[in-house]
Amino acid sequence: MLGVASGKLSSWISRQILHYSSVGGYLETVIQLVKPNWRDGYYRAEIVAVKKLHANTVEVQLKVPSYWPVHKAGQHLELTLEIDGRLVTRLFTIASSPSLAKSKRLVRLVVKSQPHGILTPKLEALALGSWVNVSKPSGDFTFQFNLQPEQRALFLAAGSGITPFIAMLNAMLNNMLDDQSRSNKHERDANVSALHLVYYAKPGEHLLLDELEVIAEQLDFFTFELLTRTKDGELSKKLPTLNADALYVCGPSPFYHAAAEFAKRENLPIYAEHFSLIPTTPDEQQTFTAQLNSELIELTNAEPVLTQLLAKGRQLTYGCKMGICHQCQCVKKSGVVKNLRTGEVSDRGEELIQLCVSQLMTDVELEA
């Protein structure tokens, strides 16, 4: 009651007197004097450990605030760093269990750094005790504990796609330990009868192996095998040899597509999270799907987005059509565009773009 009233009062004050969408936003720069990197609308997390797992993989432990809503195993969060004055946001799957977040407020990320990436190469240089910003967890790639006895779930991971499975397996392990401590020692998780992980990576680049071994030792229904494409062949060849009632996939798009095709053929349920790299400049004409507010529109990369939308009769605010006046600016929720004025290729995440100088490089989601 009091909370609602004070919320209303603060939103009235910010609108009427401060002209800001929130009091926190108005005071942000002042609050930052006391709390470095405090940002309105984000959670502030402290870096408590940074460890290099591999030449190109880094493990980062974050301490989240007590009011951070704990994730479900398999979910991701947005990590935001200020890089040369610019807030850069990337999605990362949480590679630790919800109970660790609940009991110790710790969240672990395991990140493969992209050689020409903006954010990932900075992670290994993060200082202990420094502050970064994170979002609340989101995503629906979580384990559906609804398999019948005698049914078999198959986890398919590629490269750093192992992370959500590590979170899920750790969560199962914690649940089991909890159950045991609650005295029903002989019953194990009745909902899962068998769980098998097929983990593809480049030779010698399989991550978190010691952890997988510990889990396999303790969870007697869990087995795993490590594969490399060069030695064991493509996933599409491997799949028919496996016995599964449901598929869980996390890896790059081609990996996912191989699994999806198999699932369709065999009529199996499939749950997936897949990622792709930022594309290079397209040389030939391509067609993409743009989601403008809630409408889906087919656009090409041959002309700026604004020109095409106006030609299709969409009502948009615009001005100079040469990238100067910022009238046609809109929020890009996702997707990659190239700024024709500067030649800069955008990030995948949310940012402001000027439609009149934007060329599509992938499908996009726009809010105008």
Added chain:
Amino acid sequence: MISLTSEKTNQKPSQLASQELNQKPSHKTEPNYEQLGQQLDGLRAETMAKVGQEDANYIRLIIRLQRLVQWSGRILIVLGFVSPILWAIGVLLLAAGKILDNMEIGHNVMHGQYDWMNDKHINSKAYEWDIACDGASWNRVHNYEHHTYTNIVGKDRDYGYGLLRLSNDFAWRVKNLWQFVTYILLSVLFQWGIAYHEMAAERVFFGKKKDNRQHKISHAELKQRFFSKGARQLVTDYVIFPLLAGPFFLWVLVGNLVANLLRNLWTSTIIFCGHFTEHAQVFQEAECKNESKGQWYYRQALGSSNIKGGNWFHVSTGHLSFQIEHHLFPDMPARRYREVAPRVKEIFAQHGIHYNTGSFLRQYASVLKRIIRYSFP
């Protein structure tokens, strides 16, 4: 793959030379537009590549400073009952706070100069300033019309604000005889002039509706936004804060009134110095059809004038003392104008373009002279 300007660059700027209007310096020798365009584009790209942490830290520092100055001003105004000197300092601080908000922060952020920061609050879509004018309305008229059609007669409504006659391209009317008084009144009420600006041009309340005008926004919405933003300003400064001061109601009311007046006079003066000095030129619509990027730069250069001063002076004008650089590169973080200015001057000299700059007093005297000169036919 897509070129934004290529279809235009081959056009000969023949119209420019043919339009020689009396009473202003002629366009003399024509610069090499293509080279001018390339040089200025190059300068922009080179400077924008340097934009980063330093600029983000700077704008955050200014925003922090603004909060400090504005709120200490508001507190000192109430302490006027202790000593009128505190009240006077408070009024000056509040005015300074409003000037920082309107110019170095509001004007520049709303131009998109800091959009690259990806900050939820410091960007041209989200920022709303502490002034009667609705930010979105200003964005339409100023960012688009004024910056795209700078000083083009009939296209740039900022030119004399439809109230003042500042060139022979406008027919003389009897009301121009007392336009100096009109100018003083406009300066005193500047925030309301800016707020009303778009509606005046759209003939929302008075005057003949123009048929050929493309409406980007309905009159009903314009009115609603005008009254809602205006009311918010009035209620905040003249009702809420005075009431909060209880018995010192009047101290606060008058203090806020004076602070707003000072802000109005300062912003109006700086803006007039940027565009209406004696030598700032106007253009005809026909001249500017099918302009190339180089020609566009040229027009920006001739339509603007700078004011010399120290760093704090530049901050207090929101770097509009670098009006020329601002018009060439409206979305470059304004503090960078200081470092590009010498290079711009060099490029102008190379093309024989007049770089209009001078001390504050000289430029302001030149504005007043122009207002008086064009009062008469």
